Amino acid sequence: MRLAPVFLGSLARRRAATLFSFVAILLGIALGMAVHAVNQAALAEFGRGMRTMAGTADLQVVGPRGGFDERLYAVLAARSELAQASPVLEVRTERIGGTDALRILGVDLFAMGAVTPALIPRPRKIADRSDRDARFAVLAEDSLFLSASAQTALGVAPGDRLRVYAGSQPLELWVAGDLPGAPDDRQLAVMDIAAVQKQFSRLGQLTRIDLRLASGVDERAARTALDPLLPAGVLLEAPEAAVDQAANLSRAYRVNLTMLAAIALVTGGFLVFSAQALSVVRRHTELAFLRAIGLARRQLFLWLLTEGALVGLVGGIAGVALGHGIALGLLKLLGGDLGAGFFAGLSPTLRFDPWASTVYVLLGVGAGVAGAWFPAREAAAVAPAQALKSNDDSTLSSGRGFPMLGLAMLAASLPACFIPPIQGLPIGGYLAIACLLAGGVMLLPTLASMLARAVPLRGPVPVRLAAARLAAAPGQSVIAATGVLASVALVAAMAIMVGSFRDSVDVWLGQILPADLYLRAGRARSSLLDEGLQSRLADVPGVARVQFTRHESLRLKPGQAPVALLARPVSPNGRELPLVGSARPAATGETGIWISEAMRDLYGWRPGDRVMLPLAGVEEPVQVAGVWRDYARQGGSIMMDLADYRRLTGDVSVQDAAIWLTPGADGTRVGKALKALGGPGALEVAFSGEIRARSLSIFDRTFAVTYVLEAAAILIGLAGVAASFAALTAARRREFGMLRHLGLTRRQIGTMLALEGILTAGVGILGGIAVGGAISLVLIEVVNRQSFHWSMDLHVPWGALVWFASMLLALAGLAAVLAGRQAMREDAILAVREDW
Incomplete structure (x- = not known):
């Protein structure tokens, strides 16, 4: 440990480079930790609420959103495999005069006690009600029981009246008590099931049946016995299936954000590499002296690795702490879904996960060690005598790179793109991105040499000196440019991918919203x-x-999330839809459907296939006529002609209406007339432009975290340039002194440094844009397709990329000048007297 002050003390002496490396690792760890912590908190809260709702149920009977026939309950309740069956009818509505959502569960109060005791209502004594009224309130048609969260959100208490929407009509209910066992953050209400069926026009329907198995009956035997009794589209699922489905839907979004944070961490590793490599240059005499007095190569190598590991350790610990702080802010600002809509309505509580935190700290250490590995190996390989004789930065590797290996890495990215998803995750896409980044860095010296040859050695002295410097020592520029390449690659890839996605969504919205006005049935989800x-x-x-x-919604496969079914007028060739590929109209006598890309990927359906669709409890044969683009439903969606839906189900009700106006009609006036057809607030009308603007606003909120990552990448890249030039100018102090002796002014040296910074950043920017463009194609064609099952049209924001590159070049030149200002001010005689 006697060498600790020598090596670890150097981190304090080069404060700027150490600080930049520390901040880069801190940002990568913090962003990854925040995404993980937020999602885990949301999933834990969602799972806790689902466990409370399911109680002691071993299985649940679930069906389409519209519900299924309640006669199934009588059939199941008589089965010997079951100890208890508890029917549930769920409706969702809103308070009249507000936008507070309320989830109402209609339950059989005599059956639920054995299955979901946490939801047993507690009547409260009301001043103007008799004791008998309070005792029998649980069966009254106009009474409901609210959770504490619902009472707070709705501003009511036991004894108050609550007016909600029941279809298109207002409904006034009496708050008869509370739900002491309900989850704290769920706006939940419980009513008698017969009252819900009557008040919300759902007679004869259920949405769920909770089942508790008889003693000695296992789940597999129960499924075997009960599955044949279920109508088409009604399935048996374990209570935790909803948690798994929510986790699967959000997993791709979470993993993609985590991978972007990992790229930021990789950029931090490049910055550690830059700082350590230039530190070795600056300390070459010191390190050579230690080797000359007996320090072994292995010891030198390990101590230099320790420097990087210490930066990574401190950055990792600080990053985990900052990540939890960011997570707390994200939970308050965007919610548990980071604005993506997976866990809307939840109020998760952030909890410290020691295992995950340890992993992220170790990732920080790994980034520090990886960044310090190559410079440490280079320093250990240099002969002491050679290093002691060297009095400048010549000990730095010439940095000719590994062009053949770089080309091999780029080539390896192609087959990686064809690796199928593993457990729904685009592992091949991430591997391809890693290959592209590694290949780009390995080819960077070659790119620097090509750029140096392209720059003419003519013009003013500072220009010729800067170009000659790049040609003579491309390795030094490469070290400074590695962080720039990784940063620019991240920014360019995300800019192209997000720009393509947003442009595609905008075009898609124009295709699916062709009408002037859109009308929605009442605030209740059951409104028709x-x-x-x-x-x-x-x-x-x-x-x-x-x-x-x-x-x-349709249940097609156990374990899979429900699939959305949309029935609207559609022509046989589906020309009204944003089709992907060509359509194959259904054969004569067949019922045609159009499936989303997610349906094609998740269920393997293809145009021309004949499949069975559960409608109104009966499996109906339909033919896939084409594939359409649907950005709204990640779990899959099916479109069919409204006339076919009505013919197969006998249901003529609808929820939405698209309205085209006559020429010259006042849309605002027509909208008011349409809303007047229902009760107060029962119908909602919106212009297509409003829906479009709201949808794009949600899109921007969803990608808010990626914008933070892009900003962090830009700062990291600029920090890399500044740190690299701070170390380089210190190592080149005698060179600047000699230039001053030869007659160059401080302004000319400053101009030379600015040009060197621009050329160095230019190498990284050119490589970064090329690599970023390739990564964006992987994100669009592989990662997004395999993660979310969405295709999109390529849209390159050339203007934004040119502006970004220009600003980064200017800032890089400024950073180089500011980093070298001390060398420019140093007295020329003092700088070169060591050579006399």
Whole structure:
């Protein structure tokens, strides 16, 4: 440990380079830790709420969003495999006069006690109600029981009246008590199931049946016995299946953000490499002296690695702490889904995970060690005598790179793109990105040499000196440019991918929102537009045409999230839809459907396939007519003609209406007339432009974290240039002194440094844009396709990239000048007297 002050003390002596390396690792660790902590908190809270809702249920019978026939409950309740069956009817509504959502569970209060005791309501004595009213409130048609969170959000207490939407009509309910065992953050209400069926026009329907198995009956035997009794589209699932489905839906989003944070961490590793490599140059005499007095190569190598590991350790610890702070802010600002909509309505509590925190600290140490590895090996390999004679930065490797290995890494990225997803994750895509980054860095010296040959050695002296410097010592420029390449690659890749995605979403919105106005049935999710109201909508003055849409969800496969079904008028060739590829209209006599890209990937359906679709409890044969682009539903969606849906189900109700106006009609006035057809607040009307703007706003919020990563990458790249030139100018102090003796002014030396900074950054920017462009294609064609099952059209924001490159070049030149200002001010005689 007697050598500790020599090596570890050098970190304190080169404060700027150490600080930049520390900040780079800190940012990468902090962003990755924040994404992990937020998602784990959301999943834990979601799972805790689901466990409370499921109680002691071993299995749950689940079906489409519209529910299934309640007669199934009687069939299951009589089975000997079950100890208890508890029926549930769930509706979602909103308070009249506000936007507070409320989830109402209709339950059989005599059956639920054995399955979900946490949801047993507690009647409260109300001043103007008799004791008998309070005791029988649990069965009253106008009473409900609210969780503490719901009471706080809605501003009501036991004894108050609450007005909510029941379809398109207002409904006034009496708050008869509370739910002492309900999750703290769930806005939840419980009513008698018969009351919910009557009040919300859901007679004869259930949405779930909670099952507790009889003693001695295992889950597999129960599934074997009960599955044949279930109608089409109704499935048996374990209570934790909903948690797994939510985790799967959010996993790709979380992993992609974590991988972007990892790229930022890799950039930090490059910065450690830059700082350590230039530190070795600056300390070559000191290190050679230690070798000459007996320090072994291995010891020197390990001590230099320790320097990098210490930077990584401190950066990792600070990054974990900062990551938890960022996570706390993200939970308050964007929620548990980082704005992506997976866990809307939850209020997760952040908890410290020691194992995950340890892993992220070790990742920081790994980045520090990886960055210090090559410079340490180079320093240990130099002969002491050679290093002691060297009095400048010549000990730095010429940095000719590994062009053949770099080309091999680039070539390896192609087959990696064809690796199929592993457990839904695009591992091959991430491998391809790693190959592209590694190959780009290995080819960077070759790019620097090519750029040096392209720069003419003519013009003013500072220009010729800067160009000659790049040609003579490309390795030094490479060291400074590695961090720039990684940073620019991240920024360029994300700019192209996000720009392509946003442009594609904008075009898609224009295709699926062709009407002037859009009307939605009441605030309750169970709200429907009946036939009479549909006719009255078409008769409103100013309305030229109305097109209705029916929404439903289908259960196609156990363990998979429900699939959205949209029924609206569609022509046989599907020209109204944003089709992917060509359509194959259904054969004569067949019912055609159009599936989203997610359906194609998740279920393997292809145009022309004949599949079975569960509709109204019966499996109906349909034919896939084409694939359409759907950015709204990651779990998959199916489109079918509304007339076919009504023919197969007998259901003529709808939820939405697209409305085209007559020429010259006042949209605002027509909208008010349409809303007047329902009760107060029962119908909502919006212009297509409003929906489009709101959707793009949600898109921008979803990608807010990626914008933070891009900003961090830019700062890291500039920090790398500044740190590299600070070390280089210190190592070149005698060179600057000699230039001053030869007559160059401080301004000319400053101009030379600025040009060197611009050329160095230019090497990194050119390589970064090329690598970033390739990474963006991987993100678009591989990562997003395998993660989210979305395709998009390529859109390169050339203007933004040119502006970004120009600003980065200017800032790099400024950073180089500021980093070398001490060398420019140094007295020329003092700088060269060691040579006399």
